[in-house]
Amino acid sequence: MENNLSDLLQKSIPLDQLDLIHRVADTASELGFPIYVVGGFVRDLLLGHPSLDFDLVVEGNAITLARALAQKYGGSVTAHEKFITAKWFLDDKHSFIDLISARSEIYKHPAALPTVKMGRISDDLHRRDFTINTLAIRLDGDHFAELRDELGGMEDLQHHLVRVLHPRSFIDDPTRMFRAIRYEQRYRFKIAKETLTLIFEARELMKELSPQRIRHELDLILDEPNADSMLSRLDNLGLLKPIYPSLRWDKASQTRFESATDFPLGFSSSGLSNIRDLRWLLWLMTLSNKEIASLNKRLHFTAPLLKSLLASSELHSDVPAFSKLKPSQCVERFDQFPLQAIYAVLRAAPRGKLKQALEKYLMEWRHIKPRTTGNDLKKLGIEPGPKYQTILRTLRAAWLDGEVKNASEEKNLLKKILD
Ligand code: ATP
Ligand code: MG
Numbered sequence: 001m002e003n004n005l006s007d008l009l010q011k012s013i014p015l016d017q018l019d020l021i022h023r024v025a026d027t028a029s030e031l032g033f034p035i036y037v038v039g040g041f042v043r044d045l046l047l048g049h050p051s052l053d054f055d056l057v058v059e060g061n062a063i064t065l066a067r068a069l070a071q072k073y074g075g076s077v078t079a080h081e082k083f084i085t086a087k088w089f090l091d092d093k094h095s096f097i098d099l100i101s102a103r104s105e106i107y108k109h110p111a112a113l114p115t116v117k118m119g120r121i122s123d124d125l126h127r128r129d130f131t132i133n134t135l136a137i138r139l140d141g142d143h144f145a146e147l148r149d150e151l152g153g154m155e156d157l158q159h160h161l162v163r164v165l166h167p168r169s170f171i172d173d174p175t176r177m178f179r180a181i182r183y184e185q186r187y188r189f190k191i192a193k194e195t196l197t198l199i200f201e202a203r204e205l206m207k208e209l210s211p212q213r214i215r216h217e218l219d220l221i222l223d224e225p226n227a228d229s230m231l232s233r234l235d236n237l238g239l240l241k242p243i244y245p246s247l248r249w250d251k252a253s254q255t256r257f258e259s260a261t262d263f264p265l266g267f268s269s270s271g272l273s274n275i276r277d278l279r280w281l282l283w284l285m286t287l288s289n290k291e292i293a294s295l296n297k298r299l300h301f302t303a304p305l306l307k308s309l310l311a312s313s314e315l316h317s318d319v320p321a322f323s324k325l326k327p328s329q330c331v332e333r334f335d336q337f338p339l340q341a342i343y344a345v346l347r348a349a350p351r352g353k354l355k356q357a358l359e360k361y362l363m364e365w366r367h368i369k370p371r372t373t374g375n376d377l378k379k380l381g382i383e384p385g386p387k388y389q390t391i392l393r394t395l396r397a398a399w400l401d402g403e404v405k406n407a408s409e410e411k412n413l414l415k416k417i418l419d
Contacts (some may be wrong), residue, residue, distance in 0.1 A: 005137060005145040005146075005147055006145035008045060009045070009137070009145060012050035013050070013052075017052060020090075020095075020097065021037075021054070021139060023069070023072075023073060024056065024069060024097060024099075024139075025140045025141070025144070026140070026141075027065060027068050027069050027072060028058055028060070028065055028140050029140040030068075031060060031064065031065060031068060032060070033058045033060030033061075033065060033140070034058070034059040034060075034121065034138060034140055034143070035056060035059070035065075035138070035139050035140045036056070036057050036058075036059075036121055036136040036137060036139065036148065037054050037055065037056055037057075037136065037137050037139060038055045038056075038057045038121075038124070038125070038134075038135070038136040038137075039055045039128065039133045039134075039135075039136075040055065040133065041053055041054050041055060042135040042136060042137055043132050043135060043153075043157065045137075046135070046154075046157055047187065054097070054098070055098070056097065056098060056099050056100065057100045057101070057121060057136070058099060058100070058101055058102065059102045059120055059121045060101065060102075061118070062084055062085050062086045062099035062100055062101040063077070063079040063081070063084060063085075063086045063099075063101075065086070065099055066088040067086075069097075070088060073090075074090075074091050075088055075090045075091050076088075076089045077089070082116075083100075083101075083103075083116055084100075084101035084103065084116075084118055085098070085099065085101065086099045087099070101118050102118065102119050102120055102121045103116050103117060103118055103123065103127070104116075104117055104118075104119035104123035104124070104126070104127060105127040107168075107172040107173070110171045110172065110205060110208060111171075111172075111174050111205055111208035111209055114127075114172070114173075121136065121148070122150060125150055125151060126150075126151070126165060128165065129165075129169065129173075129176045129179055129180075130156075130162050130163060130164060130176075130179070130183065131151050131152050131153040131156045131161075131163045131164075132153050132156050132157050132161075132162065132163075132183065132189075133153070134149075134150065134151040134153045135147065135148070135149055135153040135154065135157070136148040151165055156192070160187065160188070160189040160190060161189060161190055161191075161192045162180050162183050162184050162189050162190070162191045162192060162195065163192040163194075163195050164176065164180075164195050164198060167198060169198065170198050170199060170201075170202035170205065171202060174202060174205040174206055174208065174209055175209065175213055175214075175216075175217050177199050177202065177203075177237075177239055178217035178220070178234070178239075179217070180195065181221075181230050181233050181234055181237070181239075182220065182221055182224065182230060184233070185224075185226045185229045185230045185233055186224060186225075186230075196237075199237060199239075200237070200238075203237070203238055203239060203242055206239060206242040206243055207242050207243075211298055211299050212300060214243055214298070214299060215299045215301070218299070219276060221234075222275075222276045222279040222280060222283075223275070223276055227279055228249075228254055228257045228258075231249040231253070231283070232249050234249065235248055235249035235250075243298060243299075244294070244295050244298050244299075246287060246291055246295075247295065249283075252286065253283055253286075256282040256283070256285070256347070256348040257279065257282055257283070259282070259347045259348050272339050272340055272343040272362075273339075273340035273343050273344065277305050277308065277340055278340065278343070278344055278347075280301075280305055280309065281308055281309060281312045281340065281341060281344035281345075282344055282347065282348055284309055284313070285309070285312040285313050285315075285316045285348060286313070286316060287309075287313055288313060288317070289310050289313055289314060292306070292309050292310055292313055296309075304338065307341075308337075308338045308340050308341040309341075311336075311337040311338055311341035311342075312337075312341040312344050312345050315337065315341065315342070315345045315354075315358075316345050316348070316349070319349070319352070319353075319354045322353050322354045323352075323353040323354075325357070326400075326401050327357075327365060327400040327401055327402075328396070328398075328400040328401050330357045330361065330365070331365050331366070331396075331397075331400055332397075334358070334361045334365075334366070335366070339362075342358055342362060343362065345358060346359055368396065368399050368400055369396060369399075370392055370395035370396050370398075370399060370410060372391075372392065372395055372414055373392075374388050374392070377391065377392075380418070382418070391414070391417055391418075394413075394417060395410060395413065395414065395417075398410070398413055
């Protein structure tokens with residue numbers, strides 16, 4: 001095993017990173033601190049998709065280690081005294097290594113944040129969420145590539161099981177319910193039977209979590225490629241309802257999530273929305289403005305996302321109105337909405353007047369402006385004021401509605417307006 005692991009490590013980590021890890025390990029060794037790479041990195045390495053997200057845990061003081069590294073190799077250190085963690089920044093300032101002191105945690109109240117104190121590596125592994133995250137590989141000296149598997153992590157990894165370490169796990173930290181589903185759906189694993197029972201028993205504790213913590217977990221889910229199966233699983237296990245009663249995942253939400261089709265050739269969506277916000281919008285646009293406002297009390301959306309959510313819900317619910325509007329009237333409404341809301345509703349809307357209007361707006365209409373500018377009006381001797389807005393808007397509307405097709409027609413219209 002050790003030989004295999006050593007090979008696997010050498011093969012999976014880029015040379016420069018490997019060199020860095022050896023430096024860290026040697027320095028830890030000199031200080032008499034055993035050091036391990038733990039958690040997600042080990043899990044993903046053994047699953048065959050190595051990441052570069054090293055969680056380095058020292059049995060000893062991580063700040064002392066970071067300072068020793070900086071003294072030996074240069075760079076700088078930022079320390080977090082309360083959690084006894086440190087970042088060692090290399091000279092180039094861009095790369096850094098995170099160092100964590102092995103710690104134990106005590107949960108004073110359900111769903112509250114834990115009290116932390118320094119501990120042994122074993123304590124550190126016992127405070128973790130699932131067995132598949134408790135695997136550690138030792139890195140210092142002769143111990144290089146020794147696997148530490150105290151809690152049956154390897155067996156669960158091989159059997160594709162997500163399993164908590166003890167029955168109080170979700171009571172201590174209900175966010176682990178989200179995490180269980182994230183790992184289960186990301187790797188197409190199964191949540192172990194007893195663990196699933198514990199989730200059922202802990203469901204209502206979702207209500208105790210702060211808005212920030214719930215939103216953060218949902219953000220992480222929405223960033224995942226399999227976000228839809230995660231949301232579906234959350235709903236099936238009854239975990240969405242305790243967050244907010246009308247928070248659901250249904251067939252229609254699924255369809256909206258998959259609505260990547262029907263785009264005109266050459267249409268680029270980049271910059272219109274990030275994938276996380278786009279998914280929030282596609283998920284929630286069917287809620288009413290009132291529901292979004294109450295949901296916001298539970299989730300504390302960012303201000304731009306809240307604005308877009310309200311806009312997309314308004315647009316989505318107003319489909320019939322658009323069949324009667326002229327292009328200029330559509331534009332007047334759309335101009336008030338964030339582009340990412342327009343883009344999300346465009347993706348989700350069924351074929352029809354609204355979809356056409358949104359598409360035209362994104363591709364053409366929003367760029368259409370009259371040739372005449374404020375400067376031109378000034379040259380014509382018109383007193384600057386709110387009148388300018390009105391005149392320019394009228395000219396733009398004429399272009400949009402096809403009443404003006406070239407510069408001379410615009411000039412004629414301007415003359416008419418001024419008369
Ligand atoms: P990901 O690939 O999603 O980043 P990860 O395993 O690296 O997975 P992180 O959220 O980066 O997960 O956390 C790092 C490690 O810290 C985890 O492997 C896990 O052992 C531990 N951990 C994180 N959150 C919790 C929690 N809520 N309760 C217990 N342990 C946790
Ligand atoms: Mg991670």
